[in-house]
Amino acid sequence: MNEPILIVDDDPSIANLIEIYLVNEGYSVMKANNGKEALELLKRKDARLVILDVMMPGLDGLEVCRQIRVDRAVPILMLSAKAEDMDKIMGLMTGADDYMVKPFNPLELLARVRSLIRRAYGLNAKSNRSRGANVITFDSLEIDRDTHTVTVDGKPVHLTSIEFGILHYLASSPGRVFSAEAIYEHVWNEPYSPTYTTVMVHISKLRDKLESESGQKWIQTVWGVGYKFDR
Structure with missing residues (x-):
């Protein structure tokens, strides 16, 4: 149960x-x-x-x-x-x-x-794809979709489910800019709320956690447009 x-x-x-x-x-x-x-x-x-x-x-x-x-x-x-x-x-x-x-x-x-x-x-459920297909790696950062874990230099970064969802979504298409609306509808899986604060606050927390471990600014703000994962 x-x-x-x-x-x-x-x-x-x-x-x-x-x-x-x-x-x-x-x-x-x-x-x-x-x-x-x-x-x-x-x-x-x-x-x-x-x-x-x-x-x-x-x-x-x-x-x-x-x-x-x-x-x-x-x-x-x-x-x-x-x-x-x-x-x-x-x-x-x-x-x-x-x-x-x-x-x-x-x-x-x-x-x-x-x-x-x-x-x-x-x-967390295993898919039929190989593990390699579900792991995204950039330098010291590893994002594992199967185990729902993120590590920097092998050390775990403790993310909430929302933070993990945002990171995985952005990192799956590095360099591409996603609007707050697109991020919300993908990660929350529901129609976009008219307030920008929800996405903004979760990204702020996510950035703090990643930067405190790696010292790198993985997630960039593109003012007036949205956010992107910068490798």
Whole structure:
């Protein structure tokens, strides 16, 4: 059986509502009503995905997300009552894969959950192609589609599923410029959102991780057009 989905929310009515929809969809569920409890749970058990509320007493969702990202790449879907772009950016900058504003449509939440899980784990499946066909190498950088891993000089670079998807997409066509719209629709596998911040923030995090390990600026911004992988 797949690992359960962890719901972290101090509002029992919201946590219970999400649980009902997830269980009806065939998922198993763990629940925590605060950040400390969530982190303790994750020390003992693995989760396939975390649904994390931002506004909680004690450890808020942003800090919980930061601590999870120290050693885990589990997909994180953040929930918040705040709709401002800066709040979304903060959530994504701390390592969240996606962000939804309360109140939300439970069916949309299910769609986001399915998409995040498919993106995070679907790429791990072995294909009929040889390993060489699924490994992209540029100097010290190696991107392995089969194992969903990235290394620089043999050392692992810990990326979220979104970051890996963006890197693989850009590196598959080095030198080609991709618009934010094209990146979003390919990696998120859904129609483009009118806001540019989501793609921008994930690329910023991806750049920081790659540059801190390699010292090279692999991903370039082409102002007014989009982004490209520069070998």
